[in-house]
Amino acid sequence: MTVEVTPSTFTYVYFDSAYISRIAQRLIGLFHLENHNIRIDVNETTPLAKMHIEFGDPIVINIQSGAFEDFSRPRQQSEPATTQSLGRILLKVRDRLSPEFANAPADEDLTLVQVAIWETYCVARLSRHDIDINRQRWLYNFRNRHGFNDASDRAFEKIWNSNDLTWEQLQSISDTAIALVQ
Amino acid sequence: MRKFFPVEDLARDERFNQITMDDRMADQRTAITTDSRPSRAANRIVPSRGDASDAARGLMHGIFVGEIQALEGAGRTCWDFTTGEEAPFELKLDMARQCWDEARHVEISIKLSDWMGSEIGEYAENTVLFQAACSNDPVLRLAGVNRALEGLAIDVFTTMKEFGEVAGDQYLEFAEDWMLADEVTHVKMGSDWLRKITENDPERRKKALDFQSVVDKLFSYGGTRSESQESPIGLARRFRELAGFDDQEIDVIADLSLAALEERKAAVLEAQAAHN
Numbered sequence: 001m002t003v004e005v006t007p008s009t010f011t012y013v014y015f016d017s018a019y020i021s022r023i024a025q026r027l028i029g030l031f032h033l034e035n036h037n038i039r040i041d042v043n044e045t046t047p048l049a050k051m052h053i054e055f056g057d058p059i060v061i062n063i064q065s066g067a068f069e070d071f072s073r074p075r076q077q078s079e080p081a082t083t084q085s086l087g088r089i090l091l092k093v094r095d096r097l098s099p100e101f102a103n104a105p106a107d108e109d110l111t112l113v114q115v116a117i118w119e120t121y122c123v124a125r126l127s128r129h130d131i132d133i134n135r136q137r138w139l140y141n142f143r144n145r146h147g148f149n150d151a152s153d154r155a156f157e158k159i160w161n162s163n164d165l166t167w168e169q170l171q172s173i174s175d176t177a178i179a180l181v182q
Numbered sequence: 183m184r185k186f187f188p189v190e191d192l193a194r195d196e197r198f199n200q201i202t203m204d205d206r207m208a209d210q211r212t213a214i215t216t217d218s219r220p221s222r223a224a225n226r227i228v229p230s231r232g233d234a235s236d237a238a239r240g241l242m243h244g245i246f247v248g249e250i251q252a253l254e255g256a257g258r259t260c261w262d263f264t265t266g267e268e269a270p271f272e273l274k275l276d277m278a279r280q281c282w283d284e285a286r287h288v289e290i291s292i293k294l295s296d297w298m299g300s301e302i303g304e305y306a307e308n309t310v311l312f313q314a315a316c317s318n319d320p321v322l323r324l325a326g327v328n329r330a331l332e333g334l335a336i337d338v339f340t341t342m343k344e345f346g347e348v349a350g351d352q353y354l355e356f357a358e359d360w361m362l363a364d365e366v367t368h369v370k371m372g373s374d375w376l377r378k379i380t381e382n383d384p385e386r387r388k389k390a391l392d393f394q395s396v397v398d399k400l401f402s403y404g405g406t407r408s409e410s411q412e413s414p415i416g417l418a419r420r421f422r423e424l425a426g427f428d429d430q431e432i433d434v435i436a437d438l439s440l441a442a443l444e445e446r447k448a449a450v451l452e453a454q455a456a457h458n
Contacts, residue, residue, distance in 0.1 A: 045210075045211055045454065046212065046213060074206075074209055075211075135299075141299075143349075144234055144351070
């Protein structure tokens with residue numbers, strides 16, 4: 001297993017590639033992804049926080065700099081933000097590599113609702129690894145995609161408390177919540 | 183009690199980290215894209231944006247710290263000037279009413295931030311609003327804070343109200359609508375007092391309007407607010423009219439904002455070329 005972070009030296013932000021690499025290695029161990037080579041490409045020209053995976057050897061994770069940033073100290077790296085963002089995307093990598101998620105649409109075909117359910121599922125599992133997560137933030141994100149109602153909150157709870165869902169099960173929880181209020 | 187309080191001495195606890203406009207301008211990154219495809223270029227904070235809830239949380243925190251500084255600024259205007267000689271009693275009464283409104287807005291903003299999953303101090307506090315409230319002429323403060331900054335607040339609250347409306351978040355929609363009504367009143371106060379105090383002093387009026395223009399330009403930095411969908415915050419023409427702006431004044435702000443956006447896009451292209 002190798003972990004590479006690019007760029008090795010940052011010019012727009014005060015990030016540390018070795019630090020990012022150490023955090024990534026810890027998470028890779030936690031999620032049993034040691035058999036894969038991973039490269040993390042940080043786009044430091046934007047403060048946005050989008051992330052994208054390209055499968056191959058290595059698996060390439062494209063991350064915009066906002067995903068690792070301490071928003072209270074612009075351009076500085078945040079250890080919790082780096083851990084949460086890498087944790088979320090690495091759990092998604094693990095899901096994509098598993099047969100349970102074989103039928104999940106490609107990233108570019110995911111709807112905003114599908115992105116929200118998958119992110120909720122990733123963040124919830126991350127929180128059970130002793131990683132500090134603001135649950136309300138993700139509930140708000142989920143409500144934005146499923147509606148501000150009880151059916152949406154019940155769906156969120158179900159996903160939040162689950163560990164072994166398939167893509168079809170995730171999708172079904174979401175569909176049920178949306179159908180109930182239509 | 184001390185008069186004319188400097189921005190560096192504002193009281194904050196350890197949760198807050200303050201930055202200046204210089205700090206913001208030193209950040210060469212930009213969320214403005216040079217990709218002209220409609221799906222890529224739209225930055226407006228709307229629910230259909232991929233990072234909608236995070237973008238709304240960040241803006242909500244900006245509103246929260248802005249409300250604190252607006253409270254501090256209006257409070258200083260009540261105290262810094264001698265009643266009758268430097269500022270009429272009725273103007274101070276309006277500023278006291280504004281303090282009351284801003285204090286309520288701070289509390290509403292904290293509750294909305296909790297609701298949206300943000301923590302106090304999660305984002306940096308830009309202190310430029312209070313800096314605009316440090317002028318030694320009350321008329322300049324009214325122009326810079328009540329007309330320029332509270333005018334921006336009208337744009338921000340309208341954007342957030344519409345966000346809540348489209349997303350189905352009634353708490354956000356109604357709370358923003360109520361605060362928006364107050365902001366329209368604050369801007370109207372600024373417009374009315376500016377006209378009244380400078381009625382027979384065209385030079386002072388010009389100076390105040392020039393100062394407002396500088397503050398407007400500062401807050402248009404980077405194209406954050408304009409009528410283009412490329413800007414995160416829109417320009418709320420209708421509510422600005424209600425607040426006492428005439429069409430020509432709104433057009434000037436619209437042009438200024440659009441120019442700032444184009445300026446930023448050109449700077450991005452230049453920076454990207456240098457980087458590659």
